[in-house]
Amino acid sequence: MPGKIAILGGSGPEGSGLAYRWAKAGLEIIIGSRDAARAQEAAAQLRAKVGAAPKVDGADNAAAVAQAEIVVLTIPFAGAAALLKQLKSAWKPGQIVIDTTVPLAATIGGAATRVLGVWQGSAAEQTRELVPKEIPVVAALQNLGAELLAGEAPVDCDVLVCSDDEKAKQAAMELVHKIPGARALNGGKLENSRIVESITALLVGLNIRYKVHSAGIRFTGLPLTS
């Protein structure tokens, strides 16, 4: 069982969707937000939605990181670099970061069907540059839509998990498998997040053209590893 999971930006749609699925699976969650009060409010809503006795709390982002074993980034790409710079001294050895962010052009007023060119190659590689090198960074979960996560049905999606740290990758794959229906796939090195992130823009386009809300991706021709 993984330790506490801080979800930075966890009051937003993607973060609260992940928090919901993981809290339902019995994991311990800390919703992180710029504003501690907002995080606590989101945590209270989540506790009510999950029922039973979910271990869900809220804190400002830095306090959330201080308590967590796994830190999941679900903030909009536009705010990611600034937040990570603020958090520079918050990290502790043994933590891992899972980056779910996508540099959609919507971030700068463009289309959510296009991605920006990020100097480092991808949002996750930018994160890699802004987090101490002792803390492994994993890119994952970009392609799971917020509406799917907020729902009750198993998701019908594969999740490509990319990292240069095999142990961290394994931990992230275990977390993915806590989401009913999700199959974690070894996506290779962190640099492959360039491709995986762009798939989110493609899914947004499919949602628009096919008038749906939850287009997802599956890979075929692989041995089952779910």
Add this chain to the structure above:
Amino acid sequence: MPGKIAILGGSGPEGSGLAYRWAKAGLEIIIGSRDAARAQEAAAQLRAKVGAAPKVDGADNAAAVAQAEIVVLTIPFAGAAALLKQLKSAWKPGQIVIDTTVPLAATIGGAATRVLGVWQGSAAEQTRELVPKEIPVVAALQNLGAELLAGEAPVDCDVLVCSDDEKAKQAAMELVHKIPGARALNGGKLENSRIVESITALLVGLNIRYKVHSAGIRFTGLPLTS
């Protein structure tokens, strides 16, 4: 029923796989190659493999284009620009081009799990620049592996079809549906080929990591359109 289909680079693995599936579906195929004799040899092999009375012929690339209604590019990316420059005067109104090429870094001695940055954005957008503007360009079929196409089983894959010309896109989608198991999806504008082409590199990586040969892609959460 579409008219004659010229498959440039049709003696290679991807091209001959497509030719095989389409010839089996009763379509009229011209294998194009730099060398007419090689094209005719590939056509003869294909006729023997398909059996019945397949309409498969071979010609040098320019002669193949001259006869065709639909021209499919399956040449390696490294040779695409030079070939299209040679073919500049070969085009006739009413033809459409379907570009299946991917700018894998393998083209310049790098890894087949990475894509090159193409100035125009993608291989298909480079093709768009090198073909007369009256001839519509469609990007499609990049993610169907050659081994899958050479086999007999229905492919378990979706094919994203991207173009700025809706009529040409429709024609390409119909061709995709001639391949058993393939579902054509509206991939939006030609520029989306940037993402779709890069998915091929991701599939190559999955093939390597999972020790398979035919990883493919399906999209979930969409209305069935096969």
